[in-house]
Amino acid sequence: MFKKVLIVEDHESVSISVQKSLTDLGIPYDSRDYVYYCDDAIKRIEKAIAENEPYELLITDLSFEEDTPQLLKTGVDLIKAVKEIQPKMKTLVFSIENRAHVAQLLLKELDIDAFIPKARHDAKDLKLAIEALANGKKYFSNNLKQTVKDETPFKFTDYDTVLLKLLANGTAQKDIPIYFKKHNVVPAGLSSIEKRLSQIKTTLNLSSNEHLIAYVKDRKVI
């Protein structure tokens, strides 16, 4: 089992619960630390490396309240920073996010070792994950919603998200070509923009731009 664990979680109640789970797994009090901010986390990790007692496991949330300015704003930022200074540390993400494709993306892009969504039986889930990691395995929670892929058979490209963000920010459709040409986004023609929007709406059975914006906001595409 792990001898040194760091918990990064800005909700005290959740942090307490994670600590209890570690206790249940036989990880003693002095084997773990907890912090409320990513910036504190990276400092601790650096210090632990310097003292030749590096952490073995990182348990982190993804989103943090931005009440005080931080260099590392999200769990993703933190994991990237950790991978730079201690690439072999095991990383477990414990987040309210429950969409399988988001978890898979983290698994692939950031090479995390486990993803647990905060849900009905998340404490049990968490323990199973930690045990799996201690045995050198990866752990992908089965409480993740696979349905999202089915609900959204449509794949939004980077071009789409830029376009949708401009619309959601109030840019008139006819002015988008100006922005695209300035920022070297192609295709920049108004006609192409109209066609793309039309195609997206047809595919997703959406009948207006307002409908489309509501759709992507609900699904956190933008």
Added chain:
Amino acid sequence: MFKKVLIVEDHESVSISVQKSLTDLGIPYDSRDYVYYCDDAIKRIEKAIAENEPYELLITDLSFEEDTPQLLKTGVDLIKAVKEIQPKMKTLVFSIENRAHVAQLLLKELDIDAFIPKARHDAKDLKLAIEALANGKKYFSNNLKQTVKDETPFKFTDYDTVLLKLLANGTAQKDIPIYFKKHNVVPAGLSSIEKRLSQIKTTLNLSSNEHLIAYVKDRKVI
């Protein structure tokens, strides 16, 4: 201190932590129960009344995962139901919601006794609240964000939300009068609808319907 407490929370990790807080306050194990669903909660409460050992305190979340169909879908539904059968029970809401005006609304409309947002020091906050309630006081967390009122000086009416929901669902502006006339919403004239939308956008400095929909989605107006 309370002798019988019911915790309604669908995240196991949070539930565990709330229970630990109760333990810290000297409320023993057999004095409390916890459930994952609102429907289970109301059953327990009814049973407790029938057995002449009613609960004294209800600690509930607001939003629940809708994985299985429930009669009571939200904490608000639950509290309303509870107030009908046991109006004197103390009610404490423990939610991710941290906007002061939402909490105040619950305080006023549902006559809840305390509101604690899940945040950095929510466990401490929760304990303070429970102690206050045990002493017959109400407790309004000071971790709530007062800023929202300033950010949104605009007050959306019921008419506005109906209108915006129609737009967000893809109803064409020109077709909204048809819907309004059918459902006896006034004013129903296209001209009035245009004027109202225009007024909202001018007031909030929004330049298009897309912009407006993004705005209300971000602020959970609809």
Added chain:
DNA sequence: CCCGACATTACGGTTTCCCGTAACGTTTAG
């Protein structure tokens, strides 16, 4: 170099939205 396939842009007609003005209806005060 030429050609075809494809992506991108340009253009024009139609619909919808936008916005100002005027007409109509209702309520209230005198």
Added chain:
DNA sequence: CTAAACGTTACGGGAAACCGTAATGTCGGG
């Protein structure tokens, strides 16, 4: 009852979005 004030609706011109089609550009293979 009338007049004024206000809310609602009707109308019309202009702008933007929508959508089909044609023209132009781009890239690779022959």
